[in-house]
Amino acid sequence: MTENILNVNKVSLSFGGVAALKNVSFQVEEHKILAIIGPNGAGKSSLLNVVNGVYKPQKGQVIFKGKTWKNVVPYEAARSGIARTFQNIALFKGMSVLDNILTGRNLKMRAGLLSQAIYLGKCQREETNHRKAVEQIIDFLQIQHIRKTPVGRLPYGLQKRVELARALAAEPELLLLDEPMAGMNVEEKEDMSRFILDVNEEYGTSVILIEHDMGVVMDISDKVVVLDYGKKIGEGTPEEIRNNQEVIDAYLGVAR
């Protein structure tokens, strides 16, 4: 039996008078891919922000790996094994691809300030070891040819891939992907879907995915949660969601 890695329990979040999330609950099973879909402004990104501690919900709890979170900040979320990518690419523009991904491993680096200033010895060994780990991710995502390029110079699709690489560098147990395929062409979407499935399979990482492309969502996710105006209006396997009348009315629509 698989366990739930994440339990989101009756979470409500509002900004002033605007309720972004109303009493939302769902679970993520270990090693599974969960997709969150819904119209724009439905609260999908807010939900991710609650999960990794950027927003604090007014009501409800988030239980990650059996631990209920109290006043979690992003730092603690990252340390307990949650990584994410952003809807608008949030790479470090002035740095190379390699440095961006290495930054993703910052929590695993131990050398102190003085040791880093002297560099030789402990710090150098550490840098080299982490470089090895990063190179594996670079191989995995097939971005070897751009490893020394400043990310600002890369095309959009590759930037998205680098962002995924940075998230993977932390070796997360739960990966939050906020529209990883937005603005991509079909080929890039196929690549990205393949990478997400590979990550899920090879590393056993659980994934929460926000995506608008229904084809992709139905293909790769194990479970789908539908949000509309901050409320959960549907949950189930892709097949169930496809036939859920409420979801069709709110979001999917009907082919005429």
Add this chain to the structure above:
Amino acid sequence: MFYRESGQLKTSYQEDQALLSITQDRIGLLLILIGAFVLIPLLASDYWFTAILIPFLVFSLAALGLNLLTGYAGQLSLGTAAFMAVGAFAAYNFELRVPGLPVLVSFILAGITTAIVGIAFGIPSLRIRGFYLAVATLAAQFFIPWLLVKVGWFTNYSSSGVITTQPVEIFGYVFDSPVERYLLVLAIVSVLALLAKNLVRSNIGRAWMAVRDMDVAAEVIGIKIMRTKLIAFGVSSFYCGVAGALYAYVYLGSVEPDGFNLDLSFRILFMVIIGGIGSIMGSFFGAAFITLLPIFLDIIINDGAALLNLKLAAGITSVMQLLVFGGLIIFFLIVEPLGLARLWQITKEKLRLWPFPH
């Protein structure tokens, strides 16, 4: 032609991550070091040491300190001169009140003192950023010199506020001739520059740049924003403090709190901007540009006038110098907003491919 990396294959990540991974760079650095440590002491005159080379090195160090904070960590500061003042007066007081303390130790202690002061003035950066932070650091710029004048203890109750530094003595050897002082500054600056380079290429440097480029993403991947920013203020102030101590002990010999004014802060900020934001080498380029150019302009204008048989009115040289200087700054910023360091980098990239364009 000579700057090629073809044939230099790297077989380990360690080699790839080396400070200078290309042989030509290593040779180049070696030549520069030989030139700075051996040739210049043999060739240069006392005027060059005291009026040009020592201030150039001291300002390079200060610019380097500010560059770590502004260029790498993205926190704009206008308090550099004030932090230099803290360093100068801290070193003075350590020497004064702890008899027999080696001067290098008091330089380091001065740096640490400045780091603590810098961290204190960096606390507003946790809430505000950009121009607002710059204004907040102005508080340091006005408060610290005022405090140094107001509290007589800092200046050892000197009536004018001027302090005269103790002789620079290391292991019983007094560094007092210009060339000795030059070599001392050069050694300190070289070591500190190497340490800074190491910092920016390891974890803390990446964290600084991450906070600079995208703080939300940095936080989400586990960087502690508060800690990272305060470390940046601390390290940067350490460098400025040591630069201030050298400014007092090695360059001027006697300083007063009012000498560390906003003008000086701006000068150092200009060095960083012109030299290259976010570049260790750029700090040196910028310091060279700002300290050397006025001198060269002076020579050119005077010689040019003499050559053309023009009689220049008194004071016109300095006005012309300012005009040309200002014009050149604007010119360089338009041509390359990322500074001289970027121009240097582009040159290197071109040289690598020469004679082919791609």
